[in-house]
Amino acid sequence: MKLNRKDLLNLESLSSEEIELILNTAVPFKKLFTHSIKKVPTLRGKTVAFLFYEPSTRTRTSFELAAKRLAADTLDLAVPLSSVQKGESLLDTGKTLEAMKVDFIVIRHSENGAPELLSKNLNVHVVNAGDGTHEHPTQGLLDLFTLREKKKKIKGLRVVILGDILHSRVARSNLWGLTKMGAKVTLCGPKSLLPEEIKRAFGKSVRIEYDLKKAVEDADAINVLRIQKERQSQGFITSLTEYIERYGLHQNKISWLKKDCIVLHPGPMNRGIEIDSPVADGERSVILEQVTNGIAIRMAVLYLLAGSTLNPQAALENP
């Protein structure tokens, strides 16, 4: 089994075997973190460029550590200060990096499909670090990795994704990953953030439940999404207080959960809103392990892409 891809753009197009390979590869990488020297010389001489059009601390740092622990050189474009501000187009910025012979571009962008645009037009490995409301594939993978590590397997697992499903790229990557790996997914959130139509998009293996208690009763894991406060001014949430009461995973609802149900959160958390401190810091929480696992997953992704047969897609036919 090989990951024969130039880029990691989404989980939608990955097969369960490919996902499995990435997860398996991340296991030995995680083991490296227990060594006093955490760095391996594998990607010596390769350059990983970060092109982040949206602010991000944890994802960028995680990718940076992953690259550095593989001995790659890293380059941060610091988008707000660069020529991007002077109106340079995304593709031109990408082409400039290509001309500088970087090997990887890790991109985060507020527009859906921005990584695909680079992928189709550049002969560089492109890794999607989150695009708009589309996907955040490495987050999806690290959530799968964490689940598998904690629960031994993913197939048959009951996983609840809770919160703003409509606008969440984390939810979308999780949905693809979990359904491909055979988990039973329940989506839970207010109707305005969880349209019934999503069921048509993701098929029968996905259940929609507007009642949090019913959703979490038999869950093995709950992935709590970040609620963006501006959703209230946009009219998706009528009242934050009401949201917290119905959908906030707070200590007062913990008795609804099975004993061994674990809680994930992609971060950064809004403590007191979608999750409260007793839950976030409690014994069910695997939130910090997700952070550790994120580095291992990103190392696995960089490693596998580096060794894949470079296969730039026939550019331009349908940009």
Next chain:
Amino acid sequence: MENLLIFGGRVIDPKNNRDGFFDLLITNGKISKIAKKIIPQKNFKLIPAQDQWVMPGLVDAHVHLREPGGENSETIFSGAKAAVSGGVTSLLAMANTSPPIDTPKKIKFVLKRAQKSLAKVYPVGAVTQGLQGKKLTNFSQMVKAGCAAFSDDGRCVMDSAVLREALEKAKKLGKVVIEHCEDHQLSENGSMNEGPVSQKLGVCGIPSQSEAVMVARDIFLAQLTLSPLHCAHVSCKESVELIRAAKRKGIPVSAETCPHYFTLTETAVKGHGTFAKMKPPLRRDEDVKAIKEALKDGTIDLIATDHAPHSLESKKKSFEQAPFGIIGLETLFVLVYEELILKKILSPLKAVKLLTENPARIFGLPSGNLSQGSPADIFIFDPKAKWTYKKENVQSKSFNSPFLGRTFKGKVKMTLVNGKIVF
């Protein structure tokens, strides 16, 4: 005197309800005779058309030529060249150029630029000044200058009172208002059909209803003013149902659709391909079905391209940033042939009617038929030839087509405008 004899072909001329083997004589740019057999004389130039279809040149009621202002993506000349290579000999050029065609002077500009072009270009004038949707343009002066119809296409005339006035004025001048039916508030931020695929991609959607609510309103206004109103690029089931009911009531509304709406669905957007991004967006299977049904029963009167060229640079953006629109002139007839005629949705005669007689009648154009005395705008089609639509042989200045790479059965063999071979 020049005589041109097209002989041995299958002539399909809906206006004269003719589908059979005829010879066609062209004298001085006009059709002078049509008969089962015409004996060629010495000075006749001969065009053999055995195994070919001979039809009136197609009339495309919806084309964006981008000139003035967008010459890097298309010009009147290049657009007309693309038209004749697709069998289109007459076309309506939309007004949303920059600046928009909203004065008699600008109408004259288009007509002047079109003099050298290979196809007949009929300029559409803007309904409102600057396409702003507020103040009407000078309808009567524009008609005098040569404006063929009125439309703010690209934008919907959102103010009902403004549209009512436009309909009344246009009626007096014997012209039709073409409406781009879209509730811009409802479709705001959207870049593809709202549904399972947009949910999967996380892209903000455009519901069918943003089209249908405006179709409904426009029908009411046509009823109120008893003025002819034409709904451009109908894409969904909801609109079809409204138009069908309106026609039953005798409301003077006509409708068009485009080849992509009976060929592709929203799934073509896979991988965020910007060549499948247009407005209205590609819809669902059930919409494609409804459109075909509407073509069959006459609810939809005509098929136009909504040819919307965009340079590669502008389409090479992320899906949400890329502009709406695809080119269509060169694939118009082959798509109708493959998707409607070969699949037995429409007979050849009925299909050609939707591309010739009907648009010519609705917009009062002299072409679209092979009657004796009519201008010899003729389109010869080889129903057996196979070809692949490739970037290299695109005639338009832009090649933003989702059909690139597709192999078609049936090929444009020759196009004549006023008896002159232009392709």
Next chain:
Amino acid sequence: MNKKIGEKDFKKILEEIVSKFVKENKDSLKEGSIGLVGIHTRGVILAKRIALILQKKYKSQVAVGSLDITLYRDDVGEIGKQPLVKETDIPFSIEGRTILLVDDVLYTGRTIRSALDALLELGRPKLIRLTVMADRAGRELPIQADYCGTEISVGKNEEIQIKVKEIDGEDGIWVLKK
């Protein structure tokens, strides 16, 4: 495919290796400061066999670790190269220990170079010795085995394959055409 060494000789070779090693490392053995490190995949099996012989014949308990050298190879990151990464699991500190590194075949020497790099990042052993079941010509780096089972001369288009019961169902050394 051509069998060079059968099961009996295979066992004998291993025992000879161990006997030579014990002779040269008596003190360390007494101190219990010896660690065996096998290189994935067959080196690990061989290291476990050696540990078993040490235990049975010499009554010495010696710990065994496994080393995956994939991440230290000098050809990863090249187009099309995507070897599976396996786990490195060395359940003892190598600091100050005598390490016996175990692999199946010594050929170019590049694997051993990678293994030394990988090992040294885990600490500072007192000394490292290398043992292999079979040695063939074709070294690309100045690396030699301290305890070599057998030398086999093979052509450029031939390959030595070590088989072990645990994986292949039988013990033996084979030469096969590439």
